Amino acid sequence: MGSDVSEQGPVVSQARLVLAHAPGMVRHGSKPARELEADPDLAEALFGSLRTFEEAMAYPPNQAFLGALHPRELPERPWVSASADGAERFAPHGEHMPEEELLGLMAAVDEFELLTLGEEVCERAAAALDRHPLGESLDLDRLGAAAGDPEEAAERPGSLPLHLGGEHLVGAMHRADEEDVALHAPVLLENLAAKATATLALLHLVRGADIDPDSIDYVIGCGEEAIGDRYQRGGGNLGKSVAAAAGLGEASGADLKNFCAAPIPALVVAASLVSAGVFQRVAVVAGGSLPKLGMKFEGHLKHEMPVLEDVLAGAAALVERDDGGSPRIRLDAVGRHTVKAGGSNDRIMRALAVEPLERVGIEMLGVDDYATELHNPEVTEPQGSGNVPERNYKIIAALAKRRGEIERDDMDSFVAERGMPGYSPTQGHIASALCYLPHACRRLTGEGGAERVMMLAKGSLFLGRMSELSDGMSVLLERNPNGG
Amino acid sequence: MDLGSQEKIKKLADEHARDELLVVLGAPDAEAAEIAAETIVFGDPTYAGALTETQLGLDVFHVLEDEIQSEVPDDVWEDQVGVMADTLEAEALAEAVRNMRTKAGEEA
Structure with a gap:
């Protein structure tokens, strides 16, 4: 009510x-x-x-x-x-x-x-x-x-x-x-x-x-x-x-x-x-x-x-609170990287990109855009740091393949359609999905064309030397069913 | 190769006989895999870490090479490595590390 x-x-x-x-x-x-x-x-x-x-x-x-x-x-x-x-x-x-x-x-x-x-x-x-x-x-x-x-x-x-x-x-x-x-x-x-x-x-x-x-x-x-x-x-x-x-x-x-x-x-x-x-x-x-x-x-x-x-x-x-048009934050679909989840990239990505969707019964193909660490590769590659978003998107696509949602041959198109090139300055927290939020709001309202956007971010806890762990969290944004 | 890993590898090499050790790399790209393999075989090319001018002469493989996969039960491989195997260029990684093993063999 x-x-x-x-x-x-x-x-x-x-x-x-x-x-x-x-x-x-x-x-x-x-x-x-x-x-x-x-x-x-x-x-x-x-x-x-x-x-x-x-x-x-x-x-x-x-x-x-x-x-x-x-x-x-x-x-x-x-x-x-x-x-x-x-x-x-x-x-x-x-x-x-x-x-x-x-x-x-x-x-x-x-x-x-x-x-x-x-x-x-x-x-x-x-x-x-x-x-x-x-x-x-x-x-x-x-x-x-x-x-x-x-x-x-x-x-x-x-x-x-x-x-x-x-x-x-x-x-x-x-x-x-x-x-x-x-x-x-x-x-x-x-x-x-x-x-x-x-x-x-x-x-x-x-x-x-x-x-x-x-x-x-x-x-x-x-x-x-x-x-x-x-x-x-x-x-x-x-x-x-x-x-x-x-x-x-x-x-x-x-x-x-x-x-x-x-x-x-x-x-x-x-x-x-x-x-x-x-x-x-x-x-x-x-x-x-x-x-x-x-x-x-x-x-x-x-x-x-x-x-x-x-x-x-x-x-x-x-x-x-719901204004009847803005994208909803699905608090029932928050992903978190638990202590025991393991620290490899694919374990983190499973915890963030797969588990919360499974919990609420949404397929990975039900998410239009995945916003992850969107560091600009033109900044990172010359220093040998590789293409961070591309690596993340390939893992997300491989997880979709493992769930049987796509074939191996579809992985590249999954990345191209639901991922995006890194474009953010290497300002850590800003690159970690936050930079996509205004785009997400536009995609999830009016003629933006998307129904769901997943925002996911990882943090290198080990840098502070108090834990060998990483951390991460994801949240699902969804077009407002009351309008938008 | 990062300095912490170099220190750990040097410590293990000091504690164990060379023929008891094998280094398995997980580097995500061929350039990083080659530098890591070079560090293990010939010493740190950047002269920054514990393996500077230290030729450990240890065997080194990338985790995605057939020699490693054949030693691992299929279900364990699928669970632990399967996703990354789908995302990385396994042949380019294998070649980078294999080349360094070949060079080591030529110099030996």
């Missing part, structure tokens, strides 16, 4: 993505920072291989990310040589933001005056953000407080110099405490970049879809940054910080951590909170991962390619 909570959702009503161009911060990515320290002569080749904003914006995978085309509509590779014809900054899922505005945005969400930017950059960024469709939601007065002398700022003890593009010094990030390494400048820069990009995505969601900001009850952060101080590294909370920065006055929030896999459990928790009637509207947000900028740059330089990991991504989704 109408009052039955189980019939009132949950649904994903909105999803947005952003890409902020950050070539100047590539040098602060974990890998480039280590290699530059070991060999400063690398700087010339690295900085000489950074892309312009126009080049990054025109890059076909970035276009697919922001919804100008579906990933299956991407042209044949290589994608690096694509021209900028027709590339638009604002796209169906969100926007590409130039680096100068990103720095301004970071200053606008910096509540502790940890960022200093040169006066010219501040003025230009403030003017650009003032013209930005979301500018009125930002505290641009903070850019005035951030203005200073870049050289003086960069020379302060413990400060990290910031650049536009290759070598144009424009400011510095300061440490918040001399002794606490959790509050040193490199850590705070990562956290502020994550906060800024998540806030941008959430603002696109709230303002773009004309959502009353006070109607959102809770914000779950699922990015990869660990907020905290020396007594609780990673114990903090970016979700509520992003809620505040985006003007969600009635919201609270917290973070959910699970390496790359975190967005799927975050969606499931959000849907559960809504389904249980705890909250009416829950946002799931994730900011960009600065340490992963330039992660595979050596492979790109070796193959005379531009450094492709030059963007910070951000994502936001809204989960709420």
Whole structure:
């Protein structure tokens, strides 16, 4: 009946993505920072291989990310040589933001005056953000407080110099405490970049879809940054910080951590909170991962390619009670990788892609799109990391064959029709299915043509050295039977 | 080959006689399989791991090679390896590792 909570959702009503161009911060990515320290002569080749904003914006995978085309509509590779014809900054899922505005945005969400930017950059960024469709939601007065002398700022003890593009010094990030390494400048820069990009995505969601900001009850952060101080590294909370920065006055929030896999459990928790009637509207947000900028740059330089990991991504989704049109989240078809399931790729995939469907009596062929780890292979292959989505899709197809749903000869067409080329920046959690959510919402409504989309993500728990396990979770999205 | 695996293999090679050991690789692509096999046979070509300049001279096979499959009961093979066997290029993987065994034989 109408009052039955189980019939009132949950649904994903909105999803947005952003890409902020950050070539100047590539040098602060974990890998480039280590290699530059070991060999400063690398700087010339690295900085000489950074892309312009126009080049990054025109890059076909970035276009697919922001919804100008579906990933299956991407042209044949290589994608690096694509021209900028027709590339638009604002796209169906969100926007590409130039680096100068990103720095301004970071200053606008910096509540502790940890960022200093040169006066010219501040003025230009403030003017650009003032013209930005979301500018009125930002505290641009903070850019005035951030203005200073870049050289003086960069020379302060413990400060990290910031650049536009290759070598144009424009400011510095300061440490918040001399002794606490959790509050040193490199850590705070990562956290502020994550906060800024998540806030941008959430603002696109709230303002773009004309959502009353006070109607959102809770914000779950699922990015990869660990907020905290020396007594609780990673114990903090970016979700509520992003809620505040985006003007969600009635919201609270917290973070959910699970390496790359975190967005799927975050969606499931959000849907559960809504389904249980705890909250009416829950946002799931994730900011960009600065340490992963330039992660595979050596492979790109070796193959005379531009450094492709030059963007910070951000994502936001809204989960709420059934609105009669948005895709439903099937909480009865959540897949989880159990402790005893075994760690091989096919065991994980069985737990995520097969078991939940069997539980609810849906065939693998009943799922139109499988969204998995959608890392762009043009980024990963030059460094010898292979084609991650292709490997995943082949396993999913092999599992469908084992269930007798397809023949061996059908495996390639299964992959082509229900999978897709990887198109996401290698921003871990963003690539892990979350990047497909806006596409999924479009596919599962109106003329989108799909009935079901499975989102699945894996996380490398072993990286933290407390377990040899991986983890993963999947969730099924379905066209709303009441419309959509 | 990752550094942890190199350390484990070196430790096992130190503890056991060479003719008691066989290395079975599970690398998903031919390039990775070749580098792993090279590491086992001739030492780490990247000079980064425990097997740098260490010629263990151990026998090395890829798990998808016939020599390994023939040693495994069919039902166990199907359960443990079947899905991956469907997704990987078994012949290319076998050839990469076989070539390295041949090279080792020529140098021996």
